[in-house]
Amino acid sequence: MKKLFVFPLILLFSMGFAQYSVSEIPEDGYLKDFDIAVDIIRKQHPNPYRFHSKEIITRKLDSLRNEIKKDPGYINLLINNPTRIIGDGHSSFGTDSNYFEDVMNSIYYFPLSTYVHNGIIYVNGANKYAIETGSEILEINGLNADSILKRIPKAADGNIKVEDVDIAFNIPFILKNRTNDFTVKYKALNGAQKTVKINGIKYPQYYYEAKHAVLPIDLVSESYGIYGYKIDPETYYLSVKSFSYDESFFYERLKKYFQEMRNLKSKKLIIDIRNNSGGAISNVALLYSFIATDKSFNNEYKYGTQVVDINYTDYLIDPQTSQYYSDKDITDLNNFMRQRFDKGEKGDYYFGNSRLDNTYIKSYPRDGLFFDGKTMLLTNNRTFSAATYFASLFKTEKRGEIVGKETGSCSNFTTAAWFITYKLPHTKSTLSIPRTEIFFNNNDQDHVANCTGVIPDHTIKSDYFLKSLKEQKDPELEYSLKLLSQ
Template structure:
């Protein structure tokens, strides 16, 4: 499954040449036509499109956005109309032609930032404002209000804000340009000085995309960038008898995952480590069975590995259906997927389709501990980017009280998420590829109570402690473990 990030301009597009869509010639009627088609798709293909936000509320929000689009008919204002329903897996990939147009004509906020607990800080050294300076307002928009507005477009499950903050730490200038203003000439920044704690205002010109991109590569957080470069990365602290296993994805084969997990746990057992931490702060999910596999290395008894999927329909809207690379699907491809759904989902009493034994074939529901299981103290590090199947691991960890959970609330919901199987469509006029979850993944045997939050950590560093470590360019949560 290809990772798709809403609004994110990727540097690799600079080498592309073919442009077939002239975004400057799209009309209001073109945009309105695509939105009508998009709404139809989501209502027919999504397993629960109104679970978080009612249909009437969605329609009102889009109606208000369409009024602004009619006043200023361009691609950026169309982006603000795209349907959001409180599902962190529903995503949009913008066409290359828009990316080229934005690179040429947009202006951007000059500094990378990091966002934590509703507050924003400068995330680069050598700028006019020192690293770690708190920003309180941008162009007279208070940061709290700005984050609330962005959360309507960029969020985790149930409009979770911690994933929003992680996304803004990754690419705030891009989100600001596409959600608020991409033609701004300058920025008025209200900030608090680090030494005197006085409120001041600073004005700085906007920058082009190339300057923004260069500045983004100089950002400090996240600190441990080496750990982000591999799916699984072990880090040992022999003097502390502490080891950290960073797992950035569960989208792995069993053999690949088992080899890495086994190597780590064999070593910590052999060298008599007293404590480990499993770092899922950047794990966006993957296969729940791989999450269970990892848990088997820290479990001292058999545990239940139970999850399943449900969907609202086992037929597909065939019009404009594409694969996740944007290429049209053949009739045989579409029919093959429909046959897959027909074979593996049974209609329940309430009219929804639930995965049957054939869908769960090969899933080990009663999972034994691994022979190299670790019996010492275990910590789990999570953040807003802990999502989907990674939340399933955190749920196992929490329910079995295996140790302390440290960090931020997860971006994914603790009981269910919309994931597993996806359908892709290309909107005919604007060429946006929309990825719609076809199934809802739920954790456990039965329907669980509705929850609007993720896994809440046992320990969350105060903003003062977080800044203390960040200003030293130290990983806050890891450094906390080392200094206890």
Template sequence: MTVSLFANNSNRTITRQEAANDLEVYFKIIDQQHGNPYQYISREAFQNFVNDQIEALPEAISLKQFEVILSELNNQLLCGHTVVKMESKLLKSTISQTQFFPLPIKIINDQLFVDFEKSIIPHGAQLLSINKVSTENLVAELSKITVTDGFSPTKPLREIESKFGYYFFLKYGAANRFDVQFKTAEGQIKDIQIEATAGNSMLANNYYRPINLSHERYNRFTHLDAIDSLQTLILTLNTFRANPDWFHEKVTSRYDEETKEFDFENLVIDLRINEGGDRRLLNILYQFLTGDKLNDPSKTYTRAQQIQMEEYVSSINGRLKSDEAFSHANDYLQKYFKTEKEDHFEAPVLNWYDEFEGGEAKNWNGAKFGGKIYVLISGKTFSAAADLARILGQMANVVLVGEETGGAHVGRAANMIVNYSLPHTQTSLQVPVIYEEFINVSDGNVGRGTFPDYLVQPNLDDLMAKKDAVLEYTLDLISQNSNYGSN
């Protein structure tokens, strides 16, 4: 049932030479600009991957096919902040079409299960094939076009779950309806045809919210819930792209300035679908939890003292291409990264959170919270959220619950983000310029994320019971601790 719904969009073809040129430009940008492109793969091996893809190009290739090839190449870097995607107008045009698989899925042991009630395919059913594509190796195939930091296996899984229809479209094409074979919870194998959905609705609503995300706190950027019987406050932070003033205001409302006490004894911080953003919020959180300003020193370096391949730059740190944006970025690089080494420029060991001092930063001036802290993490816990989990996880009164984060524990390229547009496909390429290696960590997690103290993984019983297993496990831990400490 695959159809060509948009011949003038992502199915538009370019020549072999145009595609080859874009792949060559991609390699040059990565090679010259990326903060540490060869952390997990040698330059020679990566260049060979690029050359092999160029050799294998057909005489004509669609933009969608090109993005799959480029995504699989990009995956070799194992850098979660290095991202490729369709040119923005083409992406908007594409996802406006009704051509995407319509159901949210849950990945359990690399198998796909329906995580939705309002469907003719029952909740909890195992998907066996979609438009004759077997799901047996589907997770492994789709993982090749995602990104993650190092070898953390969890981020690709959660990424596929949240955008399954889009990844399936990239790899296997558009459809206005899908022939699906599935197995019910009772073991019956059935075949059915379901209608496609529009991609923009699917992505905006996170697939109409899988069952375990239907609670109000997952429909907002941030939320507070109180469980009075456990003297527990649940702080849900689904993004760090929100204004830090929100957190400051909300926490202040739970604090008595006269008695210097909070009205709760346990704090749960839910970071499971938080992919990062504004790192100023980490400053406030850390002050609130410890009474001290955040000190997280790191060794940093960049491969160039100025922005490279200027003719392809579209924006720098979210600012559209301009002389001012280039000047600001280059001045910053030359100010800090002065020590020249063989293939990079180093900055002194610094606590980069000092950069947030001044008028832009909020400070917590009350007493620190001295109770027990439970941090919920998953593969979607990434970038600044993964940093927070790593930093808090070193504290004696903090317990991490869930699964390995998708953000690197020891070090990753993530700072100063430059966006490029490839010349023929206009494919967008996001490149982190600065590599950061954290000082206050052990070397045991090299190439991996931050691990939980209590591992709670998804299983079919929890899915069928519509159970938020990580949160329930955490509340059980709290309830077992009947002697609440004083804050």
């Protein structure tokens, strides 16, 4: 999954290497780059009007453009970039690391770690202001919680409601008047409403505070990507935070853990794909093959696009090297797609042919180390792309119950696979968009107008969540263990 605009990770690699300044960008450069990005999306996205009509998209784009026109600037371009309104969580608008270092150094971040659950912004950790963990933030600088959540850009497909957002990072970007302190109105655990003025912090301190929050508790899995261990004598926990691995490596890791489950004689399994942003779709079936109930299962998906050729060739770069593509590079990219996509019998779609993916197996065999015990799956809004396909497969095959939040991408299709990246000429911002859509389980372009994520069987009620947060426990995991014990 790509975020709508990519800040924190880029910063980690940009400290101390600034060679130019955001002050060098001409004032009209922001609008020019906005217009170029809009033109690219219209000509190159595989289906820019999937979720909204051309008229609605045009109206929303005009509104974003007016915001930039009123206040041309780097932050305003990032907040109002055109990927915000097309409903494609894979399209992203990235920063130039040197320019954004200027922005980062000028900003004070919100000093409290937070976590959003059921529309409530909770304080998510200890702090020097003695605001208790679990206190509810009602307002920040006069902006109420609902308005804060509406203004923060979200990476999601269609109109999926997303609340897995980083309040502390985004607050200085969505406030009209950026400041080095914040006035916070909050509700304490005893129900009393209080107001306190707190000091903003610089990025290194923000990063430190984020790593010392209560949630998420499972930081080991975030580092390792795939991690498993015994929770109790009967239950095993397997966390899979990405499908972006070489298949051989992925299989070896899974084999290790499922062999361990067999040795332990585990009867129950919790698979955690929260914050899994996706990866190779072929790895989805590989993981599922270890929990399949039948000797084989239906693993069916197909690729489709309305745009086979690269129609917008200016500013196209290799995202690994940032080098501009040559005419030959573009010809090679076009030939790759032309050889692998054929025009459908009706409509304006091209679909992938047999040459496209030699890893595709429709009737997928169960692995010899399969686990046949009771299984539960944990998801959240950051369960995305290929990870959503796993959740969809898990639900379609009725393999067990799902606990958590709706996935951030659609349950029946996603935009993904190959991406193309442009470096916009005036702000050096990058625009990355997918070249195809992928339709799951016999769905195609005629059946995916209504997008919802994979809906969990169980969501965590606010009182249970708050109790777990105060006890520094993982709410979804604790609730899953409760369900498994029944």
